[in-house]
Amino acid sequence: MVRVLLSLMWLLASVSLASAQDLQSILQTHAQEVAKPSRNSVGVVLDDMVASGLPQVPVFLEQWIARSVWQDDATGLFYIASEDDNTLTLRDVDSGEETTASSEVFSQLRPNGGVRRVIGTALVQFQLSDPDPVRRQAALDSISRRSDASQLEPLLAALAGEDDPALRARKEQLINFLTARFGDDPEQRVAAIASLSSDTSVEARAVLSQILAVDSGVASAQPAGNIARILDPMEDRAASYEDLVEAGLAPAIVPASEVRAALEANIVDGRVGGIPLAQLNRQDRRDDAYRALARDGIVPPLVTQDDITTALQNAVFYEVYDEDDPIITNAARATLDAIQTRVGWAQTLDLTLDGLSLASIYFLAAIGLAITFGQMGVINMAHGEFIMMGAYTGYVVQLILPNYTVSLIVALPLAFAITFGAGIVMERLVIRHLYHRPLETLLATFGISIALQQIAKNIFGTQARPLTSPDWLGGALVISDVIQISYIRIAIFVLALVFLFALLYILKRTRLGLEVRAVTQNPGMAASMGINPDRINMMTFGLGSGIAGVAGVGIGLYAQVTSEMGANYIVQSFMTVVVGGVGSVFGTLAGAGLIGFLQKGIEWLNPSNTLAAQTYMILFIILFIQFRPKGIVAPKGRAAAD
Structure with missing residues (x-):
């Protein structure tokens, strides 16, 4: 009995090992996700592909991004294909053997832009260690265009085996960039930021600017968080007051046309808000009449210039860093200032x-x-x-x-x-x-x-x-x-x-x-x-x-x-x-x-x-x-x- 169990275990291991060397098997395991991928589901497929280490995986990923992958409607198998009229030249994803067939019985895989970006990130992991230096350079260019925290570990892993001095220097530079932005250890991030002080490239300045990215806000009291600076609302009163209104901290300004329409609509016995019509030829009396209507809840409150000034003075307008750690932002600011001097x-x-x-x-x-x-x-x-x-x-x-x-x-x-x-x-x-x-x-x-x-x-x-x-x-x-x-x-x-x-x-x-x-x-x-x-x-x-x-x-x-x-x-x-x-x-x-x-x-x-x-x-x-x-x-x- 034990001997039978050992034989079955060996057989299962052999089958599993054989499947691991077969890209088509991995694709069939996730056939639904491959045929109709989404940004959330495609990650499972890509993890299995990367884990397999198969040399045919990067080729398949490149063709998948290029929308050159087709699926047989009858068998569900996936092929790399090129179309000429209604005829497909099919290439097996594992052996590379070519055949031809009619495109009418195949479906083309069309991943959207978001899915292609996720696939491209996985493809970079293969290209970083590709024997061809041109492919390694292309992978580094891709990372520089679309930096992501997930790219840091593959870069670190690919650095040790890099024998090209120029590519090695480029990898070290990108590792510095990614560590400065996405590193887990604050000390490592500060060290990476400090190392950029002698780098006057546009990329280095962009990395520091991204660390120093801010969002503007308004509050009734001093806000919490990593505050970049306090703004002066009087520099642009109109825009600042609009921000107050959007934040729900002040009533909206009533246009003059709506004030006039409200007064005309609320004439009762020759009066508006208790003020005779004969007195409404003066602006102050029209304002008094409108305020009387507002006190009764008939119209929105009237906002004067004095009200706007008071509201702006009582609010706090600020910019807050997206980065929560002030140590990181202080280091980035000091480094960026040093770079700007060099520039x-x-x-x-x-x-x-x-x-x-x-x-x-x-x-x-x-x-x-x-x-x-x-x-x-x-x-x-x-x-x-x-x-x-x-x-x-x-x-x-x-x-x-x-x-x-x-x-x-x-x-x-x-x-x-x-x-x-x-x-x-x-x-x-x-x-x-x-x-x-x-x-x-x-x-x-x-x-x-x-x-x-x-x-x-x-x-x-x-x-x-x-x-x-x-x-x-x-x-x-x-x-x-x-x-x-x-x-x-x-x-x-x-x-x-x-x-x-x-x-x-x-x-x-x-x-x-x-x-x-x-x-x-x-x-x-x-x-x-x-x-x-x-x-x-x-x-x-x-x-x-x-x-x-x-x-x-x-x-x-x-x-x-x-x-x-x-x-x-x-x-x-x-x-x-x-x-x-x-x-x-x-x-x-x-x-x-x-x-x-x-x-x-x-x-x-x-x-x-x-x-x-x-x-x-x-x-x-x-x-x-x-x-x-x-x-x-x-x-x-x-x-x-x-």
């Missing part, structure tokens, strides 16, 4: 980088003008079109050379050569006849500017053309969640530095630079020393135009390449040169820095209106020039006298 410094640094980037762009756009206008005194309104020509040169080169790195290397010197030649042609044909005649030069170059824009429209059309940066310039340098700068802007900054040092070298260390400075300061004396002023003027104008062309390639990587793109920079270029100091390279650099940082600062104060920011910037520059007409770096010596 403030980070935002300042980020704003500084933005200003530096914009200053680099303005310096690139203005450095060529600093030569033609600053050194030669020529007001060249077509300077922006040389920038445009350089940008279009880069675009054409990319059409010929699809390798963006090679095309960029070719485009930079080619843009210089083309715009250098265009500048020389312009100087020989137009500018040389207009020296020392600034008004005529301005009008002539303005006409050339319009002509060049129209030529560009005829050749390239009116649509913006792409000047694509190489892959190594894509993306951004991310220092933190707050501080980041695109690689293109870094490249433009480097290009601006290269131009700065190259131009300083040319002007200070080369024969051409010496001759340019000589002709600029005293053309007659320079000519007597054997220098040809006409040739130097031509070369100087060509150099400034060529630099504008190279700047156009750099700016084109950042801005849209259109026929009007030069017009967007001509005003800032002239402001940069004038504010910095005419004739000074360092002045141009200082002017670009002032204008770039000023514009970014104004945009930060008024981020919704960039046009207003530019207007305020121009007004500031006008005032600046009134007090310092020679610019930041004023010319010295004979140049200053000129």
